[in-house]
Amino acid sequence: MKDVLIIGGGFAGVWTAAGAVRAAREAxxxxxxxxxxxxAGDDLVIRPRLYEDxxxxxxxxxxxxxxxxxxxxxxxxxTGIDTGAHTVRALRPTGEELALSYDKLVLATGSQLxxxxxxxxxxxxxxxTLPAAAALDSHLRRLPERKPSPGRxxxxxxxxGFTGLELATALGERLRGIADREGAAExxxxxxxDLAEVVGPELGAVPRPAILDAIGELKIEQRLGxxxxxxxxxxxxxxxxxxxxxxxxxxxxGMAASPLTAQIPAERDxxxxxxxxxYLQVVGVPDVYAAGDTALATAEAGHATTQSCQHAxxxxxxxxxxxxxxxxxxxxxxxxxxxxxxxxxxxxAGALYTEGWDRRIAxxxxxxxxxxxxxxxxxxxxPVDDAEQLLDQAGRFSNG
Numbered sequence: 001m002k003d004v005l006i007i008g009g010g011f012a013g014v015w016t017a018a019g020a021v022r023a024a025r026e027a028x029x030x031x032x033x034x035x036x037x038x039x040a041g042d043d044l045v046i047r048p049r050l051y052e053d054x055x056x057x058x059x060x061x062x063x064x065x066x067x068x069x070x071x072x073x074x075x076x077x078x079t080g081i082d083t084g085a086h087t088v089r090a091l092r093p094t095g096e097e098l099a100l101s102y103d104k105l106v107l108a109t110g111s112q113l114x115x116x117x118x119x120x121x122x123x124x125x126x127x128x129t130l131p132a133a134a135a136l137d138s139h140l141r142r143l144p145e146r147k148p149s150p151g152r153x154x155x156x157x158x159x160x161g162f163t164g165l166e167l168a169t170a171l172g173e174r175l176r177g178i179a180d181r182e183g184a185a186e187x188x189x190x191x192x193x194d195l196a197e198v199v200g201p202e203l204g205a206v207p208r209p210a211i212l213d214a215i216g217e218l219k220i221e222q223r224l225g226x227x228x229x230x231x232x233x234x235x236x237x238x239x240x241x242x243x244x245x246x247x248x249x250x251x252x253x254g255m256a257a258s259p260l261t262a263q264i265p266a267e268r269d270x271x272x273x274x275x276x277x278x279y280l281q282v283v284g285v286p287d288v289y290a291a292g293d294t295a296l297a298t299a300e301a302g303h304a305t306t307q308s309c310q311h312a313x314x315x316x317x318x319x320x321x322x323x324x325x326x327x328x329x330x331x332x333x334x335x336x337x338x339x340x341x342x343x344x345x346x347x348x349a350g351a352l353y354t355e356g357w358d359r360r361i362a363x364x365x366x367x368x369x370x371x372x373x374x375x376x377x378x379x380x381x382x383p384v385d386d387a388e389q390l391l392d393q394a395g396r397f398s399n400g
Contacts, residue, residue: 002033002327005088005100007078007260008108009039009062010047011309012292012316014382016106017071018394019320025391027328036072036100037062038090045130047110048309049376051167051345053174055133060384068387074098078109081263083285104287104323107260107274108316111293111307114254116158120231124158125250127167136250140174143247144182149234151245153179153187156236158228159253160194161202162344165211167252168192169347172218191221191244193228194253203342206359207352214349227253255307257294264288269296271307278334280319291319299337303357309380311337317397336397343372 004020006013017037024033043059050058062073076090076098088105090098113128115121125136146152153175157168168190175188192199192215199222200211215222226239228249235245257272266282267275273296275283280297282288292312297305305311314337322332342359344352351368354361363371383389 002103003101004033004035004104004106004323004327005102006035006037006106006108007039007081007088008110008258008292008294009037009041009044009073010108010110010292010312011044011380012110012294012312012319013037013039013106013108014044014062014065015313015316015394016108016291016320016323017066018069018382018390019317020324021069021071021320022391022394023321023324023330024328027324027330029324029328033324033327034072035070036074037066038074038076038078038088038100040075040077042075043130044382046376046380048380050127050130050133051163051170052376053137053170055127055130055137058133059130060381064384065382065390068385069390074100078260081105081107081260083264083288086287102287104289104327106289106291106319106323107258107264107282107294108291108312108319109258109260109294110312111255111257111271112259113251114256116228116251116253118228118230121251123231123233123249125248126252127163127250136248139248140178143175143178146247148184149245149247151189151235152247153184154189154191154244154246155248155250156191156193156228156244156246158193158249158251160192160196160199160222160224161252162200162342164192164194164252165200166345166347167250168220169214169218169345169349171248171250171347172220173348189221190218191223191246193223193226193238195225195227197225199224203344204359207342207344207354207361210352210361210364211344211346214346214352217349218347255293257307261290261294264290271296273307279322279332280315280335281322289319289323291315297335299340300357303340305337306340310341313380314338314397317394320394333397343368343375345369345372345376
């Protein structure tokens with residue numbers, strides 16, 4: 001019996017598991033491989049949707065996805081990886097220590113927000129995890145219970161990148177719906193802060209005019225070229241000295257790969273992602289693969305993969321196929337993702353869909369919004385309680 005061990009229960013981990021089961025069965029070796037997925041939680045969190053209203057429902061039970069295809073799931077937090085001994089140490093919620101061995105290992109533990117360290121950072125919210133997004137949602141819903149004060153319905157979003165833009169453009173509508181109960185909708189204010197001199201710096205210049213149009217339409221204020229130096233539960237101070245009364249401050253600036261990548265003796269980039277070859281094998285480390293936000297792979301000539309579900313889903317499928325294929329002497333498949341696109345939600349202003357690495361605008365407004373809703377609510381969800389459909393999708397390496 002061969003053991004494939006997958007660490008991580010996000011998109012990359014789930015599709016790695018499905019891909020490995022499918023490839024093993026295709027090789028006629030389904031009974032000769034045991035696929036185990038280790039995750040600290042019981043759910044696949046639909047992380048791209050955590051900026052939305054009511055985020056607590058943005059999850060899918062892992063057992064309903066993986067159980068039908070016979071994947072063994074272990075609820076535990078991984079504490080150590082020994083690539084020489086081919087073992088992984090983990091800790092169950094009960095405190096029980098585990099030692100898991102593997103023939104092939106796939107690290108798919110994703111990325112995490114780089115939290116700020118300024119005074120008052122403990123009062124700052126984020127939408128990086130389900131508990132964090134749920135805490136923000138609960139906080140917003142309790143705002144009417146506060147005594148009227150300047151900034152009660154002001155939200156400051158720090159970081160004008162992809163997540164910050166989606167959150168900022170959604171927050172006004174969410175806050176107005178809450179404040180309107182007591183006739184305070186006109187008090188709603190959203191302020192976008194970024195150290196860069198432009199919004200969406202990583203999105204490039206081409207879509208920026210459309211983004212700025214949406215920000216203007218939604219009356220979102222901008223504070224560019226500056227950052228937060230301190231915060232309290234009532235206000236936030238910027239690096240130029242401006243103090244903004246605000247009951248809500250949300251940090252979205254800066255992402256890094258899971259710290260577990262540091263336990264793999266391999267080259268990592270500035271985000272902590274592991275260098276992998278065309279088959280998603282970690283360079284220089286036998287029997288170890290990486291997928292999703294933990295991996296630095298080539299998407300197209302001259303372009304690396306992004307930390308997004310757009311690349312995490314197919315990376316999982318390719319990694320799963322390749323670990324099983326390597327075990328049973330089948331052909332490995334080079335990672336070949338779909339052509340690069342982005343679909344940015346802009347709240348009530350619609351959405352923006354671009355194609356290519358220069359982000360040529362293909363759709364805007366409500367047409368793009370419909371596509372975004374289809375992506376968020378349908379396409380990125382795996383099938384549940386249906387082994388045949390899950391394995392069929394695991395064999396479709398395109399997101400289309």
